[in-house]
Amino acid sequence: MPEQGVTVGQLLLAEYQTVKDEQKARIGFRDNLLYVTLGVVAAVIAAAAQAKQASMLLALPPVCVVLGWTYLVNDEKISAIGYYVRDELGPRLAQLARAEGDFATFGWEAYHRTDVRRRSRKAIQVVIDLTAFCVVPLAALVVFWASGDGGGLLVVLSVLEALAVVGFGVQVLVYTRPARSAQSPA
DSSP states (O other): OOOOOOOHHHHHHHHHHHHHHHHHHHHHHHHHHHHHHHHHHHHHHHHHHHHTOGGGGGGHHHHHHHHHHHHHHHHHHHHHHHHHIIIIIHHHHHHHTTOOSSOOTTTHHHHGGGOTTHHHHHHHHHHHHHIIIIIHHHHHHHHHHHHTOOOHHHHHHHHHHHHHHHHHHHHHHHHTSOOOOTTSOO
16 A cells, blocks of 8 residues: 655645644634633722722732733734644745636635624724723822822832833733734835
8 A cells, every 4th residue: 555645735724724723723712811811800890899999909910910911922823823723834835836817815814814803893892992001000109109009119019010000001002003914024
């Protein structure tokens, strides 16, 4: 029985399936991070209110920054996978198939980006991300500062936390810029 080799096309399709599986897993994980953040925020606020200790709100900024950073990194990787499929895998498979004319492999990867409401959805998502991961912890810090419930060390800690939250908010905004393909100069 003759040995059967693996073609380049089969390898590229296997790579496509692998990266799409990773993208799907990252989407689920990323989306759940918003729910986890909401749960943590609710739990910390409830605990602080019950104990009547505004200083407990100082737990929110680091938690929100860590969860937000994880959310942001996963979101960037999800987009990077889409770019890779559109800019690398698709053209290589089309070349192997010797496609003639205006044939686009994995057309959905580009087509879904042409929706006229895409920009408004992206803007709304940025507002949601900034609210969940930045506005809420900054509001917690304002409540802490207004309560006068902390000594000098806690105030210093709260200022450092505020700087971390603002720094993270800047990163959220930086990541919202239109991304470039790997072939475009940065």
